[in-house]
Amino acid sequence: MKISILDLKAQYAIIKKEADAAMRRVVESQNFVLGEEVSALEKEVAGYCGTTYGVGVASGTDALILSLKALGIKDGDEVITSPFTFIASAEAVSLVGARPVFTDIDPRTYNMDPALIEKRITSKTKAIIPVHLYGQCADMDPLKEIAKRHDLKIIEDAAQAIGATHRGRKAGSMGDAGALSFFPSKNLGGYGDGGMIVTNNKELADKIRVLRVHGSSERYFHSEIGTNSRLDAIQAAVLRVKLKYLDGWLEARREKASYYNERLKTLPLILPHVSEYNVHTYHLYVLKIKSDLEKMMCFLTDAGIETRTYYPVPLHLQQCYRFLCYKKGDLPQAEAACDQTFAIPVYPELKKEQMDYVTEKIKEFFRG
Ligand SMILES: Cc1ncc(COP(=O)(O)O)c(C=O)c1O
Structure with a gap:
């Protein structure tokens, strides 16, 4: 049996009629960039996330960059974030001229450990970017308290976590701004790149709306230096169709x-941990194995099961961040997570027989 980590064709088969009609509607309108579809999606996603405003942009990375820019983060500033995430969380900080400062993770949830943040704060620190990894929210309450005490902004990297909740509040709605990604593989993915900033701050939303169109609120008049980061209407039309299915898909995940938990619980594996007050959305289902990660992954590959490590190298040890002078051992929990974790296939259309096959093969690995 061949099982890929994600099967987007299975999802397309279910929504094909609606998605095709939505895309055709845009093609027939010949309005491809921003416009009514995007405005409608912005309202719908903001409503879904429990925020007042949504601003569609070209990607999740741009959602982070434009949030940082609009909040005034710049050259010489420091922003604290996780070392165990996709590069974009830190790259966005670097691209506005600031310096990412990495703080270690909680080994159970893989999210930033709030108890370790304060000692990373300096007079240059301006913001924190908690990453809601794998579809589970970071521990936001202590984090917000720290931010309040030190007058720091919070930009939630909710790229992997649309729909996840923490104490009943949706990912993206708890900080100054929330960055969403609509990359195709995300739980709400478009048919190309896309992203959105959700916020309750009108001034911030307005500023980002200007920044995403070359710093202009009136054509050919530019109040500041912005960029081209517009969401296109085809993405918005598809995402509007998919948004209606999202809660059902998250429940299926x-x-x-x-x-999986039930069938794997007796094995020498550490299963995903869900924090109290969190509702997880399992963008990824990640297991920890204390030794033999490579052997396990090769064994599953040979059995036709795709697995992946998210992420094999922590950001503080990435080549591009050598200049920050971190060394191995500085952030031991993030490093251990890179060496010991692997994701197995999870998506709403995954069948019971496929999951039985995956869990049977994992059991077989331990039987030796
Ligand atoms: C945690 C995290 N942050 C940011 C991003 C960037 O999103 P995008 O690929 O839409 O630029 C991603 C996704 O790839 C991500 O997983």
């Missing part, structure tokens, strides 16, 4: 995760 949770069901798959509990099925």
